[in-house]
Amino acid sequence: MVFSTRPGSACCFGGLAAWLLLVPLGGAVAAETDAPRNWLKPPVRVAPPLPPGRSRTTAINRAPAPYRYRLAPGDRLTMSVFKIDGYEASVQVLSDGTINLPRLGTTDVWGLTLEEARQRITAGYSQILRRPLVYLNLVEQRPIRVTVTGEVTRPGVFTLQVDSQGSKSNEEEIGSGGGWPTMVNVIQKAGGVSALGDLSRLELLRPSPQPGGQPQRYVFDYLTVLQQGGQAPNPLIYDGDSIRVHRAQAPLNTALITTASSNFAPTTIQVNVVGQVFRPGLVEIRSNAPLSQAILASGGVTRRGSTARIDLIRMDSEGQTTVRQMAYSPSATLSSPTNPPLRHGDVVVVDRNTLTKVTDGMNDALLPLSPIVNAASVFRLLGLPTGLSN
Numbered sequence: 001m002v003f004s005t006r007p008g009s010a011c012c013f014g015g016l017a018a019w020l021l022l023v024p025l026g027g028a029v030a031a032e033t034d035a036p037r038n039w040l041k042p043p044v045r046v047a048p049p050l051p052p053g054r055s056r057t058t059a060i061n062r063a064p065a066p067y068r069y070r071l072a073p074g075d076r077l078t079m080s081v082f083k084i085d086g087y088e089a090s091v092q093v094l095s096d097g098t099i100n101l102p103r104l105g106t107t108d109v110w111g112l113t114l115e116e117a118r119q120r121i122t123a124g125y126s127q128i129l130r131r132p133l134v135y136l137n138l139v140e141q142r143p144i145r146v147t148v149t150g151e152v153t154r155p156g157v158f159t160l161q162v163d164s165q166g167s168k169s170n171e172e173e174i175g176s177g178g179g180w181p182t183m184v185n186v187i188q189k190a191g192g193v194s195a196l197g198d199l200s201r202l203e204l205l206r207p208s209p210q211p212g213g214q215p216q217r218y219v220f221d222y223l224t225v226l227q228q229g230g231q232a233p234n235p236l237i238y239d240g241d242s243i244r245v246h247r248a249q250a251p252l253n254t255a256l257i258t259t260a261s262s263n264f265a266p267t268t269i270q271v272n273v274v275g276q277v278f279r280p281g282l283v284e285i286r287s288n289a290p291l292s293q294a295i296l297a298s299g300g301v302t303r304r305g306s307t308a309r310i311d312l313i314r315m316d317s318e319g320q321t322t323v324r325q326m327a328y329s330p331s332a333t334l335s336s337p338t339n340p341p342l343r344h345g346d347v348v349v350v351d352r353n354t355l356t357k358v359t360d361g362m363n364d365a366l367l368p369l370s371p372i373v374n375a376a377s378v379f380r381l382l383g384l385p386t387g388l389s390n
Helices: 012-033 114-125 183-189 222-228 253-261 291-297 354-365 375-382
Strands: 076-081 084-092 098-101 105-108 134-140 144-150 156-160 197-206 216-220 242-247 268-275 281-286 305-315 321-326 347-352
Touching (some): 347 354
Antiparallel strands (some): 305 347
């Protein structure tokens, strides 16, 4: 299209202006025919595929996100207003999550951080004071209540007292080293990991800081760290946390030995050894110790006992009792059929040998005639040895 610029042409400038206005409109129409593209929107990143059996909600050896302390019933606070007398208060958060402040009355602080609670109190005092400067301090934390479940010696709900400096009180010591309680300290408080505990799957569930939110889940693998070295996070435990120790599926001997020698496991376990041993009764052995060690700790098998018949009586978590019969072999490998690792509360019964059973049976049968004849005299009459052997 050509426009004339000769003087006197009335439509030259008008046509040129109209053409300039139509050019961007035409470009916009052409752009609308193409796929729309928002250059301000960041590109969407496609997450790489996960290995089989893994979930995106699982964090392996990942430390929990930064935690902000939130007020709840039991916390003790002090509050004051700068350069204004009569507004000092030392209060405790009540069971409904409120505190009672001078001239302000009941204020809900449950679930708030210290800064959020201070801002709420400042907003309340701003209705009666001109630009108040509020100070709010936490002088005593509430007890930490944590739940420990799974393969531990004493699962349950534990209450841990913590003083204002963040160190444990003398009455509720849960571990050495002082400081705020950690996941390892709480597991030790629960008696330690049992024989079937899986150190490669220690799960920490933390409630959401927002009401109605999803809890945060973290999974830690300490077994690999203990076997291969490295650094593993030992998260601090806060009020409302829950720890779950999963059961190991077909653990190897190396895993059992590693778990038993770590501070995750109890130092000793108690088993009851009865029958033909020199010191029958309750014995203490190290965690995950084999059957042979319990028998040796009770003095060993007497000459009346049988090494061919040992009964292991065990009760599982569901109350089912199992009796397992095996031979006694002190040199057997750990986790072998004749030398399994023991658990807390197991009962080991050492049976009598065949000769002892026959002798005891004859003595019982001849008991009414015991002043006249006994089993030893019968053996002598038959020309049989009277000594007892296996």
